[in-house]
Amino acid sequence: xxxxxxxxxxxxxxxxxxxxxxxxxxxxxxxxxxxxxxxxxxxxxxxxxxxxxxxxxxxxxxxxxxxxxxxxxxxxxxxxxxxxxxxxxxxxxxxxxxxxxxxxxxxxxxxxxxxxxxxxxxxxxxxxxxxxxxxxxxxxxxxxxxxxxxxxxxxxxxxxxxxxxxxxxxxxxxxxxxxxxxxxxxxxxxxxxxxxxxxxxxxxxxxxxxxxxxxxxxxxxxxxxxxxxxxxxxxxxxxxxxxxxxxxxxxxxxxxxxxxxxxxxxxxxxxxxxxxxxxxxxxxxxxxxxxxxxx
Amino acid sequence: xxxxxxxxxxxxxxxxxxxxxxxxxxxxxxxxxxxxxxxxxxxxxxxxxxxxxxxxxxxxxxxxxxxxxxxxxxxxxxxxxxxxxxxxxxxxxxxxxxxxxxxxxxxxxxxxxxxxxxxxxxxxxxxxxxxxxxx
Ligand code: SF4
Ligand code: SF4
Numbered sequence: 001x002x003x004x005x006x007x008x009x010x011x012x013x014x015x016x017x018x019x020x021x022x023x024x025x026x027x028x029x030x031x032x033x034x035x036x037x038x039x040x041x042x043x044x045x046x047x048x049x050x051x052x053x054x055x056x057x058x059x060x061x062x063x064x065x066x067x068x069x070x071x072x073x074x075x076x077x078x079x080x081x082x083x084x085x086x087x088x089x090x091x092x093x094x095x096x097x098x099x100x101x102x103x104x105x106x107x108x109x110x111x112x113x114x115x116x117x118x119x120x121x122x123x124x125x126x127x128x129x130x131x132x133x134x135x136x137x138x139x140x141x142x143x144x145x146x147x148x149x150x151x152x153x154x155x156x157x158x159x160x161x162x163x164x165x166x167x168x169x170x171x172x173x174x175x176x177x178x179x180x181x182x183x184x185x186x187x188x189x190x191x192x193x194x195x196x197x198x199x200x201x202x203x204x205x206x207x208x209x210x211x212x213x214x215x216x217x218x219x220x221x222x223x224x225x226x227x228x229x230x231x232x233x234x235x236x237x238x239x240x241x242x243x244x245x246x247x248x249x250x251x252x253x254x255x256x257x258x259x260x261x262x263x264x265x266x267x268x269x270x271x272x273x274x275x276x277x278x279x280x281x282x283x284x285x286x287x288x289x290x291x292x293x294x295x
Numbered sequence: 296x297x298x299x300x301x302x303x304x305x306x307x308x309x310x311x312x313x314x315x316x317x318x319x320x321x322x323x324x325x326x327x328x329x330x331x332x333x334x335x336x337x338x339x340x341x342x343x344x345x346x347x348x349x350x351x352x353x354x355x356x357x358x359x360x361x362x363x364x365x366x367x368x369x370x371x372x373x374x375x376x377x378x379x380x381x382x383x384x385x386x387x388x389x390x391x392x393x394x395x396x397x398x399x400x401x402x403x404x405x406x407x408x409x410x411x412x413x414x415x416x417x418x419x420x421x422x423x424x425x426x427x428x429x430x
Pocket of ligand 1: 192330333334335336344367368369370371372373374375384385388
Protein backbone atom coordinates (compact mmCIF):
# COMPACT_ATOMS: atom_id res chain seq x y z
CA UNK A 1 0.00 0.00 0.00
CA UNK A 2 1.34 3.38 -0.99
CA UNK A 3 1.90 5.91 1.75
CA UNK A 4 0.11 9.25 1.44
CA UNK A 5 2.30 12.31 1.17
CA UNK A 6 1.36 15.90 1.94
CA UNK A 7 4.03 18.31 0.59
CA UNK A 8 2.73 21.75 1.59
CA UNK A 9 3.39 25.02 -0.26
CA UNK A 10 7.02 25.67 0.61
CA UNK A 11 8.20 22.28 -0.61
CA UNK A 12 7.02 23.10 -4.11
CA UNK A 13 9.13 26.26 -4.27
CA UNK A 14 11.76 27.54 -1.82
CA UNK A 15 12.28 24.14 -0.20
CA UNK A 16 12.35 22.03 -3.35
CA UNK A 17 15.63 20.65 -2.02
CA UNK A 18 13.78 19.19 0.96
CA UNK A 19 11.17 17.52 -1.22
CA UNK A 20 13.47 16.26 -3.99
CA UNK A 21 16.03 14.73 -1.65
CA UNK A 22 13.33 13.14 0.53
CA UNK A 23 11.36 11.58 -2.31
CA UNK A 24 14.51 10.21 -3.95
CA UNK A 25 15.69 8.78 -0.61
CA UNK A 26 12.34 7.20 0.26
CA UNK A 27 12.20 5.58 -3.19
CA UNK A 28 15.78 4.29 -2.79
CA UNK A 29 14.79 2.80 0.56
CA UNK A 30 11.90 0.96 -1.10
CA UNK A 31 8.96 3.04 0.14
CA UNK A 32 6.14 3.79 -2.24
CA UNK A 33 4.94 7.30 -1.64
CA UNK A 34 1.99 8.99 -3.31
CA UNK A 35 1.31 12.72 -3.19
CA UNK A 36 -2.30 13.55 -2.33
CA UNK A 37 -4.22 14.05 -5.59
CA UNK A 38 -5.53 17.38 -4.27
CA UNK A 39 -4.35 19.43 -1.33
CA UNK A 40 -4.34 22.97 -0.01
CA UNK A 41 -2.13 25.07 2.26
CA UNK A 42 -2.50 23.79 5.85
CA UNK A 43 -2.34 27.36 7.18
CA UNK A 44 1.21 26.92 8.54
CA UNK A 45 0.15 27.50 12.17
CA UNK A 46 -2.50 25.76 14.25
CA UNK A 47 -5.05 28.23 15.53
CA UNK A 48 -4.65 28.65 19.29
CA UNK A 49 -7.90 30.50 19.89
CA UNK A 50 -10.70 28.50 21.43
CA UNK A 51 -13.39 30.25 19.42
CA UNK A 52 -11.65 30.15 16.05
CA UNK A 53 -12.83 27.15 14.08
CA UNK A 54 -12.56 28.54 10.58
CA UNK A 55 -8.76 28.17 10.50
CA UNK A 56 -9.03 24.46 11.24
CA UNK A 57 -10.85 23.87 7.96
CA UNK A 58 -7.70 23.97 5.83
CA UNK A 59 -5.72 21.25 7.64
CA UNK A 60 -8.83 19.12 8.22
CA UNK A 61 -9.66 19.29 4.49
CA UNK A 62 -6.20 17.91 3.74
CA UNK A 63 -6.77 15.08 6.19
CA UNK A 64 -10.10 14.29 4.54
CA UNK A 65 -8.36 14.17 1.16
CA UNK A 66 -5.90 11.66 2.59
CA UNK A 67 -8.69 9.52 3.99
CA UNK A 68 -10.68 9.69 0.74
CA UNK A 69 -7.59 8.62 -1.21
CA UNK A 70 -7.55 5.49 0.98
CA UNK A 71 -4.50 6.38 3.07
CA UNK A 72 -4.19 5.26 6.65
CA UNK A 73 -0.98 7.19 7.09
CA UNK A 74 0.05 10.59 5.85
CA UNK A 75 3.68 11.64 5.86
CA UNK A 76 4.94 15.22 5.86
CA UNK A 77 8.37 16.80 5.63
CA UNK A 78 7.90 20.45 6.58
CA UNK A 79 7.88 20.70 10.39
CA UNK A 80 5.25 23.47 10.32
CA UNK A 81 2.89 21.38 8.19
CA UNK A 82 3.51 18.35 10.40
CA UNK A 83 2.57 20.30 13.52
CA UNK A 84 -0.53 21.90 12.01
CA UNK A 85 -1.86 18.68 10.51
CA UNK A 86 -1.07 16.57 13.58
CA UNK A 87 -2.78 19.04 15.92
CA UNK A 88 -5.82 19.36 13.67
CA UNK A 89 -5.99 15.58 13.59
CA UNK A 90 -5.99 15.35 17.38
CA UNK A 91 -8.71 17.97 17.56
CA UNK A 92 -10.91 15.93 15.22
CA UNK A 93 -10.19 12.80 17.21
CA UNK A 94 -10.85 14.12 20.70
CA UNK A 95 -13.00 17.27 20.63
CA UNK A 96 -16.48 16.02 19.94
CA UNK A 97 -18.15 19.40 19.86
CA UNK A 98 -15.71 21.06 17.49
CA UNK A 99 -15.58 17.96 15.31
CA UNK A 100 -19.33 18.05 14.93
CA UNK A 101 -19.35 21.73 13.94
CA UNK A 102 -16.48 21.30 11.47
CA UNK A 103 -17.99 18.22 9.86
CA UNK A 104 -21.36 19.95 9.56
CA UNK A 105 -19.77 23.02 8.04
CA UNK A 106 -17.99 20.90 5.41
CA UNK A 107 -21.22 19.25 4.40
CA UNK A 108 -19.99 18.33 0.94
CA UNK A 109 -16.99 16.43 2.36
CA UNK A 110 -16.81 13.03 4.06
CA UNK A 111 -17.16 13.18 7.83
CA UNK A 112 -13.80 12.97 9.54
CA UNK A 113 -12.95 11.53 12.97
CA UNK A 114 -9.16 11.70 13.01
CA UNK A 115 -8.69 8.31 11.37
CA UNK A 116 -5.54 9.12 9.40
CA UNK A 117 -2.18 8.90 11.19
CA UNK A 118 0.01 11.95 10.58
CA UNK A 119 3.73 11.21 10.63
CA UNK A 120 6.84 13.27 10.14
CA UNK A 121 9.35 11.54 7.85
CA UNK A 122 12.08 11.37 10.51
CA UNK A 123 9.74 9.49 12.83
CA UNK A 124 8.42 7.42 9.90
CA UNK A 125 11.97 6.25 9.11
CA UNK A 126 12.60 5.32 12.72
CA UNK A 127 9.39 3.31 12.97
CA UNK A 128 9.24 1.71 9.54
CA UNK A 129 12.91 1.11 8.88
CA UNK A 130 14.79 1.55 12.12
CA UNK A 131 18.30 2.92 12.45
CA UNK A 132 20.04 -0.45 12.03
CA UNK A 133 18.45 -1.05 8.65
CA UNK A 134 19.15 2.52 7.65
CA UNK A 135 22.80 2.06 8.58
CA UNK A 136 22.90 -1.06 6.39
CA UNK A 137 21.44 0.88 3.44
CA UNK A 138 24.11 3.59 3.64
CA UNK A 139 26.53 3.48 0.72
CA UNK A 140 28.59 6.52 1.50
CA UNK A 141 28.92 6.97 5.26
CA UNK A 142 29.34 10.60 6.27
CA UNK A 143 32.46 9.78 8.24
CA UNK A 144 34.08 12.63 10.05
CA UNK A 145 31.22 15.04 9.36
CA UNK A 146 30.27 16.81 12.57
CA UNK A 147 26.60 17.71 12.32
CA UNK A 148 24.55 19.66 14.86
CA UNK A 149 20.98 18.31 14.79
CA UNK A 150 18.56 21.20 15.10
CA UNK A 151 15.01 20.19 16.01
CA UNK A 152 13.43 23.61 16.36
CA UNK A 153 9.94 23.84 17.85
CA UNK A 154 7.28 22.17 15.82
CA UNK A 155 8.57 18.58 15.88
CA UNK A 156 8.68 18.65 19.67
CA UNK A 157 6.04 21.04 20.97
CA UNK A 158 3.36 20.90 22.17
CA UNK A 159 3.88 17.56 23.88
CA UNK A 160 0.84 15.85 22.37
CA UNK A 161 2.28 16.00 18.85
CA UNK A 162 5.97 15.65 19.76
CA UNK A 163 7.75 13.01 17.67
CA UNK A 164 9.60 12.15 20.90
CA UNK A 165 10.22 13.60 24.36
CA UNK A 166 10.52 17.38 24.01
CA UNK A 167 12.79 17.44 27.08
CA UNK A 168 15.50 15.10 25.92
CA UNK A 169 15.18 14.22 22.24
CA UNK A 170 17.62 11.74 20.71
CA UNK A 171 16.03 10.77 17.41
CA UNK A 172 17.84 13.26 15.21
CA UNK A 173 21.24 12.30 16.63
CA UNK A 174 20.47 8.59 16.16
CA UNK A 175 19.49 9.27 12.57
CA UNK A 176 22.76 11.13 11.89
CA UNK A 177 24.77 8.35 13.54
CA UNK A 178 23.09 5.81 11.25
CA UNK A 179 24.30 7.88 8.29
CA UNK A 180 27.84 7.59 9.63
CA UNK A 181 28.03 11.25 10.68
CA UNK A 182 29.06 12.47 14.12
CA UNK A 183 26.12 14.20 15.84
CA UNK A 184 27.24 17.18 17.88
CA UNK A 185 25.37 18.01 21.04
CA UNK A 186 24.65 21.69 21.49
CA UNK A 187 22.46 23.40 24.05
CA UNK A 188 20.20 25.25 21.62
CA UNK A 189 19.09 22.18 19.61
CA UNK A 190 15.45 22.62 20.61
CA UNK A 191 15.38 26.42 20.92
CA UNK A 192 13.20 28.56 18.68
CA UNK A 193 14.79 30.36 15.69
CA UNK A 194 12.05 33.07 15.99
CA UNK A 195 9.93 31.45 13.26
CA UNK A 196 7.56 33.89 11.53
CA UNK A 197 8.85 36.78 13.67
CA UNK A 198 11.40 37.46 10.93
CA UNK A 199 8.66 39.04 8.79
CA UNK A 200 7.68 41.68 11.35
CA UNK A 201 10.30 42.03 14.10
CA UNK A 202 13.58 41.52 12.31
CA UNK A 203 16.09 42.56 14.99
CA UNK A 204 14.44 40.42 17.68
CA UNK A 205 14.27 37.52 15.22
CA UNK A 206 17.94 37.77 14.25
CA UNK A 207 18.86 37.85 17.94
CA UNK A 208 17.03 34.55 18.58
CA UNK A 209 18.74 32.99 15.55
CA UNK A 210 22.12 34.30 16.71
CA UNK A 211 21.83 32.44 20.00
CA UNK A 212 21.36 29.13 18.17
CA UNK A 213 24.09 29.76 15.60
CA UNK A 214 26.52 30.89 18.28
CA UNK A 215 25.97 27.68 20.27
CA UNK A 216 26.35 25.54 17.15
CA UNK A 217 29.54 27.42 16.23
CA UNK A 218 30.94 26.89 19.73
CA UNK A 219 30.28 23.15 19.44
CA UNK A 220 32.60 23.18 16.38
CA UNK A 221 30.01 21.57 14.16
CA UNK A 222 30.73 21.43 10.41
CA UNK A 223 27.07 21.85 9.57
CA UNK A 224 23.57 22.28 10.92
CA UNK A 225 20.82 19.80 9.96
CA UNK A 226 17.09 20.60 10.16
CA UNK A 227 13.67 19.78 8.78
CA UNK A 228 11.84 23.10 8.73
CA UNK A 229 11.94 25.58 5.81
CA UNK A 230 11.32 28.50 8.16
CA UNK A 231 14.26 27.48 10.37
CA UNK A 232 16.35 27.05 7.23
CA UNK A 233 15.46 30.57 6.16
CA UNK A 234 16.31 32.10 9.52
CA UNK A 235 19.46 30.09 10.20
CA UNK A 236 20.68 29.54 6.63
CA UNK A 237 19.49 32.13 4.15
CA UNK A 238 19.66 34.96 6.72
CA UNK A 239 22.85 33.73 8.39
CA UNK A 240 24.89 36.55 6.82
CA UNK A 241 22.54 39.14 8.37
CA UNK A 242 22.82 37.42 11.74
CA UNK A 243 26.62 37.41 11.47
CA UNK A 244 26.80 41.08 10.56
CA UNK A 245 24.87 42.05 13.70
CA UNK A 246 26.03 39.48 16.26
CA UNK A 247 29.39 38.23 17.45
CA UNK A 248 30.54 34.64 17.78
CA UNK A 249 28.58 33.34 14.79
CA UNK A 250 30.78 31.41 12.38
CA UNK A 251 29.95 30.33 8.85
CA UNK A 252 27.82 27.25 9.29
CA UNK A 253 26.51 25.35 6.25
CA UNK A 254 22.88 24.22 6.62
CA UNK A 255 21.20 21.11 5.21
CA UNK A 256 17.84 19.47 5.33
CA UNK A 257 18.13 16.09 7.05
CA UNK A 258 16.92 14.46 3.85
CA UNK A 259 19.80 15.96 1.86
CA UNK A 260 22.29 14.28 4.20
CA UNK A 261 20.24 11.09 3.86
CA UNK A 262 20.37 11.22 0.05
CA UNK A 263 24.13 11.80 0.11
CA UNK A 264 24.68 8.88 2.47
CA UNK A 265 22.51 6.65 0.29
CA UNK A 266 24.83 7.47 -2.59
CA UNK A 267 22.17 9.24 -4.63
CA UNK A 268 23.27 11.55 -7.46
CA UNK A 269 23.85 15.25 -6.87
CA UNK A 270 20.80 16.34 -8.87
CA UNK A 271 18.48 14.82 -6.26
CA UNK A 272 19.86 17.22 -3.63
CA UNK A 273 18.50 20.46 -5.06
CA UNK A 274 21.65 22.24 -3.90
CA UNK A 275 20.90 25.39 -5.84
CA UNK A 276 18.44 26.20 -3.05
CA UNK A 277 21.13 25.97 -0.38
CA UNK A 278 23.64 28.66 0.46
CA UNK A 279 27.02 28.48 -1.29
CA UNK A 280 28.78 27.30 1.89
CA UNK A 281 26.75 24.08 1.88
CA UNK A 282 27.94 23.11 -1.60
CA UNK A 283 31.52 24.05 -0.72
CA UNK A 284 31.50 21.77 2.32
CA UNK A 285 30.22 18.83 0.28
CA UNK A 286 32.89 19.43 -2.36
CA UNK A 287 35.58 19.65 0.28
CA UNK A 288 34.44 16.34 1.74
CA UNK A 289 34.15 14.79 -1.77
CA UNK A 290 30.59 13.70 -1.05
CA UNK A 291 29.14 14.52 -4.44
CA UNK A 292 28.47 12.21 -7.36
CA UNK A 293 26.86 12.99 -10.66
CA UNK A 294 24.77 10.23 -12.21
CA UNK A 295 26.28 8.63 -15.34
CA UNK B 296 3.01 53.61 35.02
CA UNK B 297 0.11 54.00 37.41
CA UNK B 298 -2.10 50.97 37.53
CA UNK B 299 -5.60 50.95 38.95
CA UNK B 300 -6.85 47.66 40.31
CA UNK B 301 -10.35 47.14 41.60
CA UNK B 302 -13.10 44.54 41.65
CA UNK B 303 -14.23 46.15 38.42
CA UNK B 304 -10.97 45.39 36.59
CA UNK B 305 -10.55 41.91 38.05
CA UNK B 306 -14.10 40.94 37.08
CA UNK B 307 -14.10 43.11 33.96
CA UNK B 308 -15.15 41.99 30.49
CA UNK B 309 -11.66 42.19 28.97
CA UNK B 310 -10.14 39.67 31.36
CA UNK B 311 -13.15 37.42 30.79
CA UNK B 312 -12.65 37.71 27.04
CA UNK B 313 -9.02 36.58 27.31
CA UNK B 314 -10.16 33.56 29.32
CA UNK B 315 -12.87 32.76 26.83
CA UNK B 316 -10.75 33.09 23.68
CA UNK B 317 -7.73 31.27 25.13
CA UNK B 318 -9.66 28.65 27.09
CA UNK B 319 -7.07 29.22 29.85
CA UNK B 320 -7.36 30.52 33.38
CA UNK B 321 -4.49 32.89 34.30
CA UNK B 322 -5.51 32.60 37.95
CA UNK B 323 -3.92 29.16 38.25
CA UNK B 324 -0.48 30.68 37.56
CA UNK B 325 1.63 30.72 40.75
CA UNK B 326 4.23 33.15 39.44
CA UNK B 327 7.25 30.85 39.25
CA UNK B 328 8.65 32.59 36.18
CA UNK B 329 9.77 29.42 34.43
CA UNK B 330 7.92 30.56 31.31
CA UNK B 331 9.77 33.87 31.10
CA UNK B 332 13.08 32.16 31.78
CA UNK B 333 12.44 29.83 28.84
CA UNK B 334 11.27 32.39 26.32
CA UNK B 335 13.59 32.96 23.33
CA UNK B 336 11.95 36.26 22.40
CA UNK B 337 12.39 38.28 25.59
CA UNK B 338 15.17 40.39 24.03
CA UNK B 339 12.78 43.12 22.94
CA UNK B 340 9.79 42.41 25.19
CA UNK B 341 8.94 45.13 27.72
CA UNK B 342 7.14 42.64 29.95
CA UNK B 343 7.54 38.88 30.07
CA UNK B 344 4.97 36.11 30.34
CA UNK B 345 5.06 35.83 34.14
CA UNK B 346 4.10 39.47 34.50
CA UNK B 347 1.50 39.07 31.76
CA UNK B 348 -0.13 36.36 33.87
CA UNK B 349 0.00 38.57 36.95
CA UNK B 350 -1.57 41.51 35.14
CA UNK B 351 -4.28 39.23 33.79
CA UNK B 352 -4.98 37.97 37.31
CA UNK B 353 -5.59 41.59 38.20
CA UNK B 354 -7.85 41.95 35.18
CA UNK B 355 -5.47 44.35 33.44
CA UNK B 356 -5.60 42.91 29.94
CA UNK B 357 -5.64 46.45 28.54
CA UNK B 358 -2.24 47.15 30.13
CA UNK B 359 -0.82 44.05 28.44
CA UNK B 360 -2.39 44.88 25.09
CA UNK B 361 -0.75 48.29 25.14
CA UNK B 362 2.67 46.55 25.04
CA UNK B 363 4.39 44.96 22.06
CA UNK B 364 4.85 41.71 23.98
CA UNK B 365 2.05 39.69 22.35
CA UNK B 366 3.45 40.52 18.91
CA UNK B 367 6.93 39.31 19.82
CA UNK B 368 5.80 35.81 20.78
CA UNK B 369 6.84 33.20 18.22
CA UNK B 370 4.32 30.59 19.46
CA UNK B 371 7.29 28.30 20.07
CA UNK B 372 5.49 26.58 22.97
CA UNK B 373 8.66 26.34 25.08
CA UNK B 374 6.90 28.04 27.98
CA UNK B 375 3.86 25.83 27.51
CA UNK B 376 5.73 22.53 27.81
CA UNK B 377 7.54 23.81 30.92
CA UNK B 378 4.73 25.51 32.85
CA UNK B 379 4.23 23.49 36.06
CA UNK B 380 0.60 24.69 36.19
CA UNK B 381 -0.13 23.37 32.70
CA UNK B 382 -1.17 26.72 31.28
CA UNK B 383 -1.19 27.01 27.50
CA UNK B 384 0.61 30.35 27.59
CA UNK B 385 0.89 30.84 23.80
CA UNK B 386 -2.90 30.46 23.66
CA UNK B 387 -3.23 33.30 26.17
CA UNK B 388 -0.86 35.42 24.09
CA UNK B 389 -2.84 34.58 20.95
CA UNK B 390 -6.01 35.78 22.68
CA UNK B 391 -4.26 39.05 23.58
CA UNK B 392 -3.23 39.55 19.94
CA UNK B 393 -6.71 38.76 18.73
CA UNK B 394 -8.29 41.36 21.01
CA UNK B 395 -6.61 43.97 18.81
CA UNK B 396 -6.60 42.19 15.46
CA UNK B 397 -10.32 41.49 15.65
CA UNK B 398 -10.91 45.22 15.70
CA UNK B 399 -9.34 45.33 12.26
CA UNK B 400 -6.01 46.78 13.38
CA UNK B 401 -3.07 45.22 11.60
CA UNK B 402 0.23 44.93 13.45
CA UNK B 403 2.03 44.46 10.16
CA UNK B 404 0.99 46.12 6.92
CA UNK B 405 1.45 43.41 4.28
CA UNK B 406 2.47 46.00 1.69
CA UNK B 407 5.37 47.06 3.89
CA UNK B 408 7.21 43.76 3.35
CA UNK B 409 9.94 44.44 0.75
CA UNK B 410 9.40 42.65 -2.58
CA UNK B 411 12.83 41.07 -2.34
CA UNK B 412 11.87 39.45 0.98
CA UNK B 413 8.56 38.23 -0.38
CA UNK B 414 10.46 36.52 -3.21
CA UNK B 415 12.98 34.75 -1.01
CA UNK B 416 10.89 33.94 2.03
CA UNK B 417 9.41 30.47 2.50
CA UNK B 418 5.62 30.50 2.10
CA UNK B 419 5.27 28.93 5.53
CA UNK B 420 6.83 32.05 7.12
CA UNK B 421 4.64 34.41 5.09
CA UNK B 422 1.42 32.53 5.81
CA UNK B 423 2.24 32.10 9.51
CA UNK B 424 3.29 35.74 9.87
CA UNK B 425 0.21 37.12 8.16
CA UNK B 426 -1.96 34.86 10.31
CA UNK B 427 -0.36 36.23 13.48
CA UNK B 428 0.10 39.88 12.56
CA UNK B 429 -2.86 40.87 10.39
CA UNK B 430 -6.57 41.19 10.98
S1 SF4 C 1 5.42 30.60 23.06
FE1 SF4 C 1 5.79 32.82 22.98
S2 SF4 C 1 5.85 33.48 25.11
FE2 SF4 C 1 6.09 31.24 25.13
S3 SF4 C 1 8.33 30.90 25.13
FE3 SF4 C 1 7.67 30.90 22.98
S4 SF4 C 1 7.94 33.02 22.25
FE4 SF4 C 1 7.98 33.06 24.53
S1 SF4 D 1 5.47 28.91 34.10
FE1 SF4 D 1 3.20 28.82 34.40
S2 SF4 D 1 2.92 28.98 36.62
FE2 SF4 D 1 5.03 29.65 36.22
S3 SF4 D 1 4.87 31.89 35.96
FE3 SF4 D 1 4.69 31.03 33.92
S4 SF4 D 1 2.47 30.77 33.59
FE4 SF4 D 1 2.79 31.06 35.80
